[in-house]
Amino acid sequence: DVKVTQSSRYLVKRTGEKVFLECVQDMDHENMFWYRQDPGLGLRLIYFSYDVKMKEKGDIPEGYSVSREKKERFSLILESASTNQTSMYLCATTYGPPGELFFGEGSRLTVL
Amino acid sequence: QQPVQSPQAVILREGEDAVINCSSSKALYSVHWYRQKHGEAPVFLMILLKGGEQKGHDKISASFNEKKQQSSLYLTASQLSYSGTYFCGTEIRNAGNMLTFGGGTRLMVKP
Known part of the structure; x- marks a missing residue:
């Protein structure tokens, strides 16, 4: 089974903070x-990517940037978090031209 | 570039049928369908790759009209387990591997 792991299920951050969301896949x-x-x-x-x-x-x-230094890891970066970036963030992976997408469990970010 | 889904929500009784539509303003290479249950990640249902292609999965099937840039998902004799939010995802021609999703259709099946 494909496993897509997101680093944090729930995060609470303050406006202006830098936020990293990480996603790792094993396939x-x-x-x-x-x-x-x-x-x-x-x-x-x-x-x-x-x-x-x-x-x-x-x-x-x-308001976002990303980094992919290794094939298995894809990071989403919020350089300066704002309240309108409060949301659920989902990472997904697929092999080749978009075939079946495999999603992670999601990271719910709240920016105060 | 998000595709447009309709209806936004539908309530059914068990055993009834439903159709969910997905349309794009761009020429499509493929259409995906996913279902998401509350609190869970979206789960793949099917991909349609060719204009005119139809696929089926249990009593859930879909069609893809390439000329009209539309796809429809058909749920026949709905079951309680069909409840959830359905998303279509579209891959636009000549746009690389980008897959964008519609706003979703919330389906509730009642006993």
Whole structure:
């Protein structure tokens, strides 16, 4: 079974703090994605990566950056957290051109 | 570039049928369907890769009309276990491996 592990299930941060969300997969998948999920807005793509050190902007990249130094790890960085970044963040992986996506359990971030 | 799903919510009685639609303003390469139960991660249902393709999974099936840039998910003789939020994900032609999702359709099946 594919395992996608997100480092923290729940985080509470203060406005202006730097936040790291980490995602690790154990199946050697090429593609990794970060989405945020908000009620009524579905899953919105923030960034994705199709290879080590490669990244592409999704639909809502503003206020976020990513890092992929190793194939199995994809990090989402909020340089200066703001209250409007309070959300559920989901990491997903897939092999090759988007086939079945495997999601992590999610990280619920609250920014005060 | 998010696809548009309709309806936003639907309530069914067990045994009733439902259709969820997904449409895009861009030419599509593939359409994915996922279901998410409350408090859980989304789970893959199926992918449609070719225009006109239809797939089935139990009593859940889907079609993909490439020309109209639309897909529909059909839930037949719904069961209580079908309750959840359904998302379509679309891969746009010539946009790399980017997969974007719609706003979701909340489905509730009552006894």
